[in-house]
Amino acid sequence: MNGGAGTTLLQTTDLSVRLSGALIVDQAALTLRAGELIALIGPNGAGKTTLVRALAGLIPASGLIELDGRPLADFSARDRARRIAYLPQGHVFHWPMAVAAVVALGRYPHADAFAPLSDADRAAVSRALTATATESWAARPVTTLSGGERARVALARALASEAPILLADEPTVSLDPRHQLVVMELLARRAREGAAVLAIVHDLTLAARFADRIVVMDRGRLVADGSPREVLTPERIAEVFAVEAVIADSGLGPMPILHRPL
Amino acid sequence: MEIGRRHAWRLEAALALLIAVLALLSLMVGPAGLSPRVALAGLIDGEGPAGIIVRDIRLPRTLLAILIGATLGLSGAALQGLLRNPLAEPALFGAPQAAAAASSFMIAFGFASATSLAVPLAGIAGGLVSIGGLVAIAGRRASLTVTLLAGLALASFAGAATALILNLAPNPYAALEIAFWLLGSLEDRSIDHLTISAPFFVASWILLAANARAFRTLTLGEDAAASLGVDLSRMRLTVVVGVALGVGAAVAVAGSIGFIGLVAPHLVRRVVGSDPARVLLPAALTGAALLTAADIAVRMVPAAIELKVGVVTALIGVPFFLAMIFSERRLLEGAPS
Numbered sequence: 001m002n003g004g005a006g007t008t009l010l011q012t013t014d015l016s017v018r019l020s021g022a023l024i025v026d027q028a029a030l031t032l033r034a035g036e037l038i039a040l041i042g043p044n045g046a047g048k049t050t051l052v053r054a055l056a057g058l059i060p061a062s063g064l065i066e067l068d069g070r071p072l073a074d075f076s077a078r079d080r081a082r083r084i085a086y087l088p089q090g091h092v093f094h095w096p097m098a099v100a101a102v103v104a105l106g107r108y109p110h111a112d113a114f115a116p117l118s119d120a121d122r123a124a125v126s127r128a129l130t131a132t133a134t135e136s137w138a139a140r141p142v143t144t145l146s147g148g149e150r151a152r153v154a155l156a157r158a159l160a161s162e163a164p165i166l167l168a169d170e171p172t173v174s175l176d177p178r179h180q181l182v183v184m185e186l187l188a189r190r191a192r193e194g195a196a197v198l199a200i201v202h203d204l205t206l207a208a209r210f211a212d213r214i215v216v217m218d219r220g221r222l223v224a225d226g227s228p229r230e231v232l233t234p235e236r237i238a239e240v241f242a243v244e245a246v247i248a249d250s251g252l253g254p255m256p257i258l259h260r261p262l
Numbered sequence: 263m264e265i266g267r268r269h270a271w272r273l274e275a276a277l278a279l280l281i282a283v284l285a286l287l288s289l290m291v292g293p294a295g296l297s298p299r300v301a302l303a304g305l306i307d308g309e310g311p312a313g314i315i316v317r318d319i320r321l322p323r324t325l326l327a328i329l330i331g332a333t334l335g336l337s338g339a340a341l342q343g344l345l346r347n348p349l350a351e352p353a354l355f356g357a358p359q360a361a362a363a364a365s366s367f368m369i370a371f372g373f374a375s376a377t378s379l380a381v382p383l384a385g386i387a388g389g390l391v392s393i394g395g396l397v398a399i400a401g402r403r404a405s406l407t408v409t410l411l412a413g414l415a416l417a418s419f420a421g422a423a424t425a426l427i428l429n430l431a432p433n434p435y436a437a438l439e440i441a442f443w444l445l446g447s448l449e450d451r452s453i454d455h456l457t458i459s460a461p462f463f464v465a466s467w468i469l470l471a472a473n474a475r476a477f478r479t480l481t482l483g484e485d486a487a488a489s490l491g492v493d494l495s496r497m498r499l500t501v502v503v504g505v506a507l508g509v510g511a512a513v514a515v516a517g518s519i520g521f522i523g524l525v526a527p528h529l530v531r532r533v534v535g536s537d538p539a540r541v542l543l544p545a546a547l548t549g550a551a552l553l554t555a556a557d558i559a560v561r562m563v564p565a566a567i568e569l570k571v572g573v574v575t576a577l578i579g580v581p582f583f584l585a586m587i588f589s590e591r592r593l594l595e596g597a598p599s
Contacts, residue, residue: 053485056489057489058485058488058489076491077488077491077492077493078491080491081489081490081491082491084489085489086485086486086489087486088482088483088485088486088489090483092482092483093481093482094346094480094481094482094483095346095481095536095537095538096535096536097478097481097535097536097537098535101478101537102481102482105478105479105481105482105490106490108475108478108479108490108491108492109490109491111475141535141536154482157482157486161490
């Protein structure tokens with residue numbers, strides 16, 4: 001799958017979103033390429049979730065979004081869903097369905113209306129369960145799991161569609177340190193396998209450790225886009241997050257250490 | 263990986279058998295008790311008094327109980343799937359109340375006696391008008407909350423209209439007739455009631471069943487469902503219209519019959535699990551069995567005036583529902599909001 005690395009999959013140059021009159025995303029320019037894990041960072045209320053929802057085609061936005069070089073609006077909902085997997089915030093499950101059945105929902109865009117899961121679907125579900133180490137809960141009702149366990153099931157559901165683009169809104173939230181690393185490694189591996197992955201991440205250290213690129217959003221605008229080393233400077237962290245930071249070099253890349261609010 | 267599938271298949275077969283048995287019982291039970299053999303013979307050849315009783319009186323009633331029960335059970339399950347809330351029930355969007363108001367109007371102002379066909383026709387028209395109103399008020403792309411609030415407003419308005427009609431009824435007999443009719447009954451319904459309502463029931467089933475897989479994706483929330491390619495606006499519209507057609511027609515021919523739409527999906531979830539797609543068919547079958555059984559019960563209770571089936575479903579349904587809530591309390595309280 002590495003043949004396509006570097007190919008532009010999803011792109012926008014002037015994306016703006018207004019919600020109830022307020023400008024939430026202001027002329028964002030962003031390119032998602034195959035083989036790249038992008039961490040989208042920014043303070044609360046910066047517009048990250050709105051940007052990601054617009055990129056997923058879930059809310060109307062002004063400005064052109066191109067998927068595989070064609071306007072996103074020209075895709076049917078089903079074709080779009082096959083190309084873009086979206087993992088929303090919160091990891092909600094309304095019914096106590098079995099974990100395997102929940103993960104199988106990721107195959108919805110691939111299945112026919114009345115056909116049961118195909119062998120390919122089952123294989124994809126099984127891969128997603130294995131990748132997230134959730135297969136031992138396959139038969140358990142998802143509502144009996146802890147918050148962190150649910151987060152992994154939610155990710156498995158998004159992975160199961162095996163879409164070339166994965167947009168994940170805070171995939172590591174409510175996970176313990178080990179599982180934060182597991183999930184970030186998983187996203188990075190997905191990117192290495194040829195997918196374009198964009199994840200909203202609040203932990204700057206995780207972002208620095210795993211992302212190929214970091215995009216910084218502040219008050220609706222994308223204010224920085226580059227490698228972790230370029231983007232994560234004490235000055236920018238102070239400006240965007242109002243936090244004083246030092247950047248340590250651990251040998252694994254730059255590691256921001258935040259020590260007090262400004 | 264296919265949790266509950268085998269259970270679902272067994273449950274559906276068992277329920278279908280139960281409905282067949284209840285249907286036969288329903289053909290036998292009444293003021294003139296018939297043996298199974300006489301009832302079946304009457305059904306097949308239609309000759310003699312037994313033939314008339316079975317074919318003209320008990321068969322329409324039995325079939326209506328099955329169709330209406332199935333529609334209520336399916337509507338309840340579909341709405342619970344759409345709203346992701348186990349407390350949703352078919353009266354939520356105002357169609358049954360509008361149907362009741364329109365039918366009451368027909369009875370009150372002397373256009374028809376409670377058993378004439380003008381009553382169900384008006385009821386169906388009332389239900390359709392309420393759907394049109396709901397879609398016009400809430401809009402095609404309305405959010406669930408707006409649709410629910412608009413439905414609530416319409417339901418309240420229709421309830422007020424029914425109260426006004428009762429208030430203004432030209433004579434006490436008309437008021438009494440409406441009051442009894444509103445209680446819900448399958449007594450004295452003819453094959454004509456069946457033929458005018460059946461197309462609405464079938465249309466309702468098709469619209470609701472077509473959304474089965476979409477209900478399943480909604481367990482992830484609306485955003486995730488939309489990202490999987492589900493057209494949420496179209497789903498809302500088809501479900502609201504499907505429920506209104508079916509339940510509006512049900513109220514139009516049989517008056518208000520409560521609790522089946524709420525209880526049937528709950529009963530079924532204990533066996534087939536919570537998958538909102540897998541609940542639909544067994545919930546419909548359970549609804550059909552429940553209403554047929556209730557309609558047999560009203561005929562077996564010795565009373566000068568036949569009990570109304572809507573009264574029985576409510577009387578039995580409420581304590582039953584409470585018992586179920588108590589037994590599931592720990593589960594419900596442990597569930598996330």
